Amino acid sequence: MFGKVKIGTILTSLAVLVLVASFTVIQPQQEQFFLSDNDDLWTVYEKLGKIRFNTVDPSVKGVSAEKGRDIIFKGYSTKQDGKGRTAQQSPYFKCTACHNTEKEFDDLSDISAQNRLDYAEKHDLPFLQGSSFYGLVNRKTFYNDDYQKKYGHVPIIKASNTDIRKAIQLCATQCAQGRALEDWEIESVLAYYNTIGLKIKDLNLKPAEKKEVETAVDNDKDLHQAVHLLEAKYLATSPAHFAEHKTYSPITEAEKKDTESFKNGQLIYERSCLHCHEAERYSFFALDKSKFSFVNLLNRTKANKDGSIYKIVRHGTWPLAGKKAYMPLYPIEKMSEDQLDDLKIYIENMAIGNNLAVQ
Ligand code: HEC
Ligand code: HEC
Secondary structure (H helix, E strand, C coil): CHHHHHHHHHHHHHHHHHHHHHHHHHCCCCCCCCCCCCCEHHHHHHHCCCCCCCCCCCCCCCCCHHHHHHHHHHCCCECCCCCCECCCCCCCCCHHHCCCCCCCCCCCCCCCHHHHHHHHHHCCCCCCCCCCCCCHHHCCCCCCCHHHHHHCCCHHHHHHCCCHHHHHHHHHHHHCCCCCCCHHHHHHHHHHHHHHCCEHHHHCCCHHHHHHHHHHHHHCCCHHHHHHHHHCCCCCCCCCCCCCCCCCCCCCCHHHCCHHHHHHHHHHHHHHHHHHHHHHCCCCCCCCCCHHHHHHHHHHHHHCCCCCHHHHHHHCCCCCCCCCCCCCCCCCCCCCHHHHHHHHHHHHHHHCCCCHHHC
């Protein structure tokens, strides 16, 4: 009897010991942090102690990402108080005439014009003069380089360089040639931009790099290093350098057989020029894939006047008599010199009836 009790007590204490021991093993010190593909980059930065910028001002009433999206895609939204709709922002353009809202590169740290065109083809996107709104809230400066060099004397262009709200307003009134946006409209556009910030998956991190960021958060150590690692994976600006226009030189025999350039030129024509000019979508100047269009463009280019493709691509057109539609120029980052040559090879071949795509 006595012996039984003793054994019983020993067993109970053993069980308690085992329980306590396993409890301390299972119970983790703190929750571990894991990066996942869909994590918003800004949220990760905040965990690394970085202070978020390009945020929405919560004191402005009637702001929503949905309204911002409508302004960008349709040119109007429901009013600030939610009743009825606003006036159209611009009679000429939607923001999407010149800007995509999707990612435009596989590798966001290598933004060459040809990478952008290849990506546009693969993902069926237009190829436009403006930078994508995707990841805009992760950028620090706007209207960079030659936009500042050439137009920086204009106060709003200068101010737009470091102020996302002024950049939005500048583009609404100058690029889109429309009415000024109200404060709550600008905040709504910004709210929408904040829904299309960069995500962890956009940075193509290697497993070891993910680990480094996770460890930094877990140990609350080397936070700056982790921030630098992430920042090196994309550009926080859209570089913009202008080029002078070339003059026409006749097509060579080699160019009449250059299928590769021809096809690249065709991509540019379809994904860029036709985006605005097909069926007069954003321009009264209609272009299509008829021989007439190509002969017309070739003749303008031979004449070396303002309608030359070399001049129009490098200088654009200007809204001369007050407000009207105009064509923005392409900086070399948005169309390289090689790409412009390819476009010319495509147009001239098509104008002389030499369609290399069907051979
Ligand atoms: C006719 C073409 C066009 C239209 C329409 C247009 N934009 Fe732009 N936008 C540009 C160009 C060109 C730039 C030059 C800088 C760049 O994007 O790289 C630019 C720049 C910007 C920038 C700064 C981007 C950066 O990274 O430097 C913002 C923000 C912007 N636009 C917002 C808007 C909004 C909002 C609308 C609509 C209300 C709009 N844009 C309509 C052509 C246009
Ligand atoms: C973002 C929209 C947009 C894109 C992209 C675009 N254009 Fe334009 N383009 C315009 C607008 C707007 C005008 C102003 C003319 C008008 O509407 O009356 C214009 C004018 C022109 C003109 C002069 C027409 C005239 O009235 O003499 C030519 C030529 C031209 N574009 C060719 C091109 C070519 C070639 C491409 C492709 C590399 C291209 N455009 C891409 C919007 C665009």
